[in-house]
Amino acid sequence: MSGRTRSLxxxxxRWRLRSPAAVVGVARAFLERSVLVALSYRTRFALGIGSxxxxxxxxxxxxxxxxxxxxxxxxxxxxxYTEFALVGTIVHGAAVGGLGAFRAAVRREQVQGTLETLxxxxxxxxxxxxxxxxxxxxxxxxxxxVAFAVVGWRAGLSPAEFGTALGAFVLYAAAMCGLxxxxxxxxxxxxxxxxxxxxxxxxxxxxxGVYFPIDLLPRWLSGAAGLLPTTHxxxxxxxxxxVASGAAPNAGAAxxxxxxxxxxxxxxxVGVLVLRWGERRALRFGTLAEY
Amino acid sequence: MVAALTRxxxxxxxxxxxxxxxxxxxxxxTRTFGRSGRxxxxxxxxxxxxxxxxxxxxxxxxxxxxxxxxxxxxGLLAPDGGRAVVLGRDIANGAxxxxxxxxxxxxxxxxxxxxxxxxxxxxxxxxxxxLTGRRLVSATEAALAExxxxxxxxxxxxxxxxxxxxRLSLARALxxxxxxxxxxxxLASVDxxxxxxGLDALALRLRAGSGAVVATHDPTVAxxxxxxxxxxxxxxxx
Numbered sequence: 046m047s048g049r050t051r052s053l054x055x056x057x058x059r060w061r062l063r064s065p066a067a068v069v070g071v072a073r074a075f076l077e078r079s080v081l082v083a084l085s086y087r088t089r090f091a092l093g094i095g096s097x098x099x100x101x102x103x104x105x106x107x108x109x110x111x112x113x114x115x116x117x118x119x120x121x122x123x124x125x126y127t128e129f130a131l132v133g134t135i136v137h138g139a140a141v142g143g144l145g146a147f148r149a150a151v152r153r154e155q156v157q158g159t160l161e162t163l164x165x166x167x168x169x170x171x172x173x174x175x176x177x178x179x180x181x182x183x184x185x186x187x188x189x190x191v192a193f194a195v196v197g198w199r200a201g202l203s204p205a206e207f208g209t210a211l212g213a214f215v216l217y218a219a220a221m222c223g224l225x226x227x228x229x230x231x232x233x234x235x236x237x238x239x240x241x242x243x244x245x246x247x248x249x250x251x252x253x254g255v256y257f258p259i260d261l262l263p264r265w266l267s268g269a270a271g272l273l274p275t276t277h278x279x280x281x282x283x284x285x286x287x288v289a290s291g292a293a294p295n296a297g298a299a300x301x302x303x304x305x306x307x308x309x310x311x312x313x314x315v316g317v318l319v320l321r322w323g324e325r326r327a328l329r330f331g332t333l334a335e336y
Numbered sequence: 337m338v339a340a341l342t343r344x345x346x347x348x349x350x351x352x353x354x355x356x357x358x359x360x361x362x363x364x365x366t367r368t369f370g371r372s373g374r375x376x377x378x379x380x381x382x383x384x385x386x387x388x389x390x391x392x393x394x395x396x397x398x399x400x401x402x403x404x405x406x407x408x409x410x411g412l413l414a415p416d417g418g419r420a421v422v423l424g425r426d427i428a429n430g431a432x433x434x435x436x437x438x439x440x441x442x443x444x445x446x447x448x449x450x451x452x453x454x455x456x457x458x459x460x461x462x463x464x465x466x467l468t469g470r471r472l473v474s475a476t477e478a479a480l481a482e483x484x485x486x487x488x489x490x491x492x493x494x495x496x497x498x499x500x501x502x503r504l505s506l507a508r509a510l511x512x513x514x515x516x517x518x519x520x521x522x523l524a525s526v527d528x529x530x531x532x533x534g535l536d537a538l539a540l541r542l543r544a545g546s547g548a549v550v551a552t553h554d555p556t557v558a559x560x561x562x563x564x565x566x567x568x569x570x571x572x573x574x
Contacts, residue, residue, distance in 0.1 A: 067466060074463035078449060078456075085451040085492075158446025164412055165440040166464040169432075173464075331369065331404075331413045334443070 071168055072176055079180035097188045100134055122258055123287025124200075131196060132282050133255035136214055137275055139189035140221040141246055147178030147222070147229035147320075148239055155236065155336035164333060171320045174229050179222070196286075206285040209298060216305035217278035221245070223312025230316070230323030236336050249275040274308045277301035358421075359516050359547040360386035360409055365418035365428075367404055378404045381418070384549075384565050386516070391538065391548040393561030400567035402551035403442070403520055409433075409549055410440045410518045423516055436465060439509030442520045445501055450494035454485060454504050457493055458511060465512040479507035484533050498525040506534050510541070517541065517548040523557055535560055 083090055118126050151174055154160035163173045193214065197207050228241040249255065252266060253275030259267045270276045281302060284295025295301075327333040367379040378401040386392050394402040407413040409422055411433040420428040427433050441447075448457050458476040467475055480486050483503040488496060496504065506522050517538065523531045535557075538548060552558050 066468075070463055070466065070468050074460050078452065078460050081456060082449065082451045157450065158443060159449060161412055161442060162440075162447045162461075163464075165410055165435060165438070165442075166461070167436040167466065168464050328412065329414050331367075331407070333412060 071172075072180070075173075075176040075180040076183060079177070079184045083184045094188060097192060101131065101192070122283070124283055128196065128200065128286055129258075129283060130256055131192075132286065133253075133279055135189050135192050135196065136217065136278055136282055137249065137253060137255045139193075139214075140218050140275070140278070141249070142189070143178075143182045143218050144221040144225040144228065144242055144245055146182040147174060147225035148232045148242060150174055150177040150181055151229045151232045152237075152336070155334070158334070161334045170324050171226075171317065174320065175226060178225060178229065182218075182222070200286045202285055206288055209302070210282040210285040213278045213281035213298075213302055213305055216302065216309045217274050219309035220274045220305060220312040223309065223314070223316035226313070226316030227319035230319035230321070233320075233323030233327045233333070236332075249273055252276070254279050274305055277304050281305075358385045358387045359423055360384070360392075360549060361419065361421040362405070362409070363419040365405070365408060365415045365420060367401070367408065367413070367415050379408075379415070379567075382565070382567070383418075386547040386549055388545045388547055389542050390563065391542060391550055391561040393558045393564040394549065394551040394567060395553070395558050395564055396567030397569055400569055402567055405567070406442060406518050406520050406549060406551050409516075410438065410442065411435070412442075436512065437515040438518060439511070439514035439516070440518045441505040441509040441522055442518070445498060447505060448493040448501065451492060453490050453492055454496065454500075455480065455489035457504065458508055461508045462511050467512065475511055479511050482510065482533065482537050483507040484530060499527055499530060502526050503530050503534065506537070510537060514541075515546050517546060517550075519548060519550045521552055521554070522550060523552075523554060531556070 118129070122129060124132075151160070154163060154174075154177070160170075163177075164170045166173065168176075193211075197210065202210065224241055224245055228239045231239050231241055252259070252262070252270040253273050254270060255275065259270040259276060262270060278301075281295065281298050284298055287295065324333075362382055362384050365379050365382040366377070368375050368377045370376055378399075382401070382405055384392055394405055396402055404413065408415050408420060408427075411422065411427050414430075415428050418428060420426070422433040423437055425431040425433050449460070452460070455476060458479060459472060462472045462476055477486070477489075480489050483506055485500065485503055485507060488500055488504075493501065493504070502521075502523060502525055506519070509517055509519065509522075522538075523534050526534060538560075542548065548561075550557060550561055552561075558564055
């Protein structure tokens with residue numbers, strides 16, 4: 046009786062990624078739940094779409110103003126300011142949304158009292174949190190995805206350029222998701238107050254070249270900007286748009302994609318470790334249901 | 337449903353793996369909350385056994401540690417000391433209990449997605465258990481019917497009464513034909529008809545070889561359990 050029984054046929058098998066169908070079934074459960082919950086808040090859903098439209102309109106007019114000022118933005122950066130800022134907003138906004146989705150998923154489950162219910166399911170809690178955050182990201186990021194496709198289509202991106210831009214976007218989102226998992230792990234312990242998201246959101250907004258080119262920054266700051274995945278992702282996407290507009294190809298695109306791949310792998314690994322740490326600590330101190 | 341339950345290969349497998357004697361074994365479990373300065377010893381040497389086909393009731397005043405004991409059995413809380421073997425897993429030493437074989441109902445009022453209907457809540461839980469397609473639909477409908485909730489399936493959880501939520505929580509715990517039920521006040525706020533349905537559903541599982549640990553203040557539920565463990569009020573340790 047002592048010790049751990051290794052096999053309990055048909056009953057006590059540990060949940061693992063045993064088959065694609067099992068993974069799809071669980072992922073579908075979370076996605077369906079997120080869609081139904083999002084649609085049930087109709088006003089919020091409509092306002093979200095409205096906000097996206099207002100952002101696009103705002104940058105459209107800012108771009109016109111920049112064009113009138115004759116600063117030579119297109120000559121210098123290959124694309125107009127409207128496209129520049131739009132890409133920054135869409136790519137960075139979607140990734141930051143991913144960053145916050147996991148923490149938000151943990152907070153929501155804590156506050157509404159369903160976190161213990163999830164912890165009692167056969168799916169390990171870190172997997173449930175990851176799938177829950179991903180499902181929310183897909184729902185909330187659907188608008189950004191459509192905007193990304195529309196911008197690419199309007200710019201006349203070739204399939205290869207679109208693929209490169211999309212690949213950079215996905216790797217960037219993966220890197221942010223890794224940080225988001227870490228953030229969720231911290232929130233499992235602290236309940237509120239998550240330094241991971243705060244640091245990432247604060248630094249990338251300023252240094253990542255979201256709203257303005259990083260070569261406008263002082264040299265010491267632009268060096269730091271080169272260490273952020275945001276900078277590399279935006280560089281690749283904007284470079285693809287520039288090529289479509291007739292500018293020279295982005296020579297640094299391949300190295301940026303490699304940087305993003307390494308960053309994503311590191312970030313996801315750290316994120317999983319921190320999330321598992323948070324779960325173990327919450328179970329140890331009995332604070333899983335607290336918020 | 338009855339025919340399916342009487343076979344219970346799952347129960348036999350678990351019973352065999354645990355020496356055929358018990359689904360849950362707690363020996364000398366201790367649990368203290370708080371840190372230096374003021375801590376509270378909630379459990380001090382709790383021992384109990386749940387053999388297949390039996391229900392063990394946990395009774396005692398508020399704060400005696402009933403819910404803490406259930407959380408330990410459910411694998412949601414680690415004990416400070418003692419031995420805890422659940423369905424063959426030594427969970428006191430860090431092993432996860434086999435959740436696919438467990439049905440858990442703790443704090444039912446806030447355990448549902450309030451924007452989803454009762455049926456959707458059960459679908460979600462069923463999918464996490466690995467149920468899909470027709471099996472998911474039939475298991476969900478059977479659970480709703482067994483707890484007398486068929487007419488409430490399309491109501492959002494937020495519109496259900498406390499008693500209906502308690503029934504829904506029990507229905508969810510019964511999904512997937514669990515071998516071990518871990519229940520905290522399963523029939524609180526439930527009317528007499530619902531209590532009869534709930535106790536009948538639990539009795540059916542016990543006859544098929546499942547076991548249950550039930551924390552309750554309800555004398556009827558405590559009397560229904562085959563054996564009862566009385567917990568003492570918590571002890572403050574300075």
